[in-house]
Amino acid sequence: MTTDYKNNIKTEKLLEYIRKASDNRRFVQTLELGLTLLLIAGFGFFAIKPTFSTISTLMGEIKAKEIAVKEMQKKINSLESAQVTYSEIQKDYIAIENCLPKSPNYYNASTTLRSVAKNYYIDLDRVGFNIKYEDKNSLVASKSATTTQAFSTIVNIKSDFVSLIRLIDQLSRTQRPIIISSVNIAIQQQKEASASGIGLGVNPVFYYLPKK
Amino acid sequence: MNKNKLTLYLLFVAILTLITVFFVIYNRSYKNLITPVNNIKTNEMLKPFNPVMDTSIIKEINNRQQSQ
Numbered sequence: 001m002t003t004d005y006k007n008n009i010k011t012e013k014l015l016e017y018i019r020k021a022s023d024n025r026r027f028v029q030t031l032e033l034g035l036t037l038l039l040i041a042g043f044g045f046f047a048i049k050p051t052f053s054t055i056s057t058l059m060g061e062i063k064a065k066e067i068a069v070k071e072m073q074k075k076i077n078s079l080e081s082a083q084v085t086y087s088e089i090q091k092d093y094i095a096i097e098n099c100l101p102k103s104p105n106y107y108n109a110s111t112t113l114r115s116v117a118k119n120y121y122i123d124l125d126r127v128g129f130n131i132k133y134e135d136k137n138s139l140v141a142s143k144s145a146t147t148t149q150a151f152s153t154i155v156n157i158k159s160d161f162v163s164l165i166r167l168i169d170q171l172s173r174t175q176r177p178i179i180i181s182s183v184n185i186a187i188q189q190q191k192e193a194s195a196s197g198i199g200l201g202v203n204p205v206f207y208y209l210p211k212k
Numbered sequence: 213m214n215k216n217k218l219t220l221y222l223l224f225v226a227i228l229t230l231i232t233v234f235f236v237i238y239n240r241s242y243k244n245l246i247t248p249v250n251n252i253k254t255n256e257m258l259k260p261f262n263p264v265m266d267t268s269i270i271k272e273i274n275n276r277q278q279s280q
Binding site for chain 2: 027030031033034037038040041045048049052053055059060061071072074085089095098099174
């Protein structure tokens, strides 16, 4: 009986020792694993991160340079073809300048009106200019991306109806575009019965593109 | 028992730290890779332009009469 009891105590002590040894081994293993992972994290932060950072920076710059070279080449090709187009249209510069001059060119506007009127034997004795004309609602101002400016003219003519219609038609086909903003037609009270006439008041608008 | 809890906590922190470090590395590397490319793509100097000019307008201008 006493021997059995002693054996039991010995076995319990041995089991406890084994359990403690096992716990200690697990503790050491977990600690080792944790420290190893922390070490790897530290190594990653202080060694791998700068390396990867440098590699990725270099790769990014190489890619960016490649894209830049491609885009530059495209742009150079576009510039070359634009240069060819530019040299082709150089001979038409006078026509473009006549169409949309850099300055208001009032004299040219007046000459245009006079020469067109002259074709229909209409004498323009007076041409007025409204230089403070603001062109906000016209087609040209709303459609054009460029900042064109305009001035309107005031013309009063006395002639027959057909000539006036032809005059307006001719004005709409001049090289320098003219937009007629308003037309007023009035029958003139003539003293002589044979000379029937119509009075026409037109406001042709001329455009120009000032240099910035 | 306390010792075991402490080591498990340490292991948990170590795993999280490792994940965070790898995430930071990936994030920095990706940013370094993408930023120069994006800078080039948004560069105004490298934006393409259309060299084709509408010459039909010039023909129309030339066809119109020139009043002098």
